[in-house]
Amino acid sequence: MTDIxxxxxxxxxxxxxxxxxxxxxxxxLGFVVSWNLKHVFDTWEEKADYAAEVIHPEMYDADGxxxxxxxxxxxxxTDVSDTIDDxxx
Numbered sequence: 239m240t241d242i243x244x245x246x247x248x249x250x251x252x253x254x255x256x257x258x259x260x261x262x263x264x265x266x267l268g269f270v271v272s273w274n275l276k277h278v279f280d281t282w283e284e285k286a287d288y289a290a291e292v293i294h295p296e297m298y299d300a301d302g303x304x305x306x307x308x309x310x311x312x313x314x315x316t317d318v319s320d321t322i323d324d325x326x327x
Contacts, residue, residue: 299305 293304297305297310299309
């Protein structure tokens with residue numbers, strides 16, 4: 239007995255069987271891969287948070303201790319009109 243498409247009922251059953259297990263396998267594979275990548279992403283994010291908190295090396299003195307604010311040179315622009323614009327030429 240054949241259906242409209244031309245395959246037998248056995249072909250339809252094998253197609254449904256194959257489609258079912260490929261679908262379930264895809265979901266399981268996606269779950270396992272995302273589970274593992276979540277660990278990798280969390281590790282990377284922790285390192286990125288740590289790197290954001292690290293102070294620049296020029297902020298340390300010769301002994302490796304954090305330099306006092308008196309020893310650090312600060313550059314502050316207090317008046318905006320003191321800056322040089324290219325448009326004034």
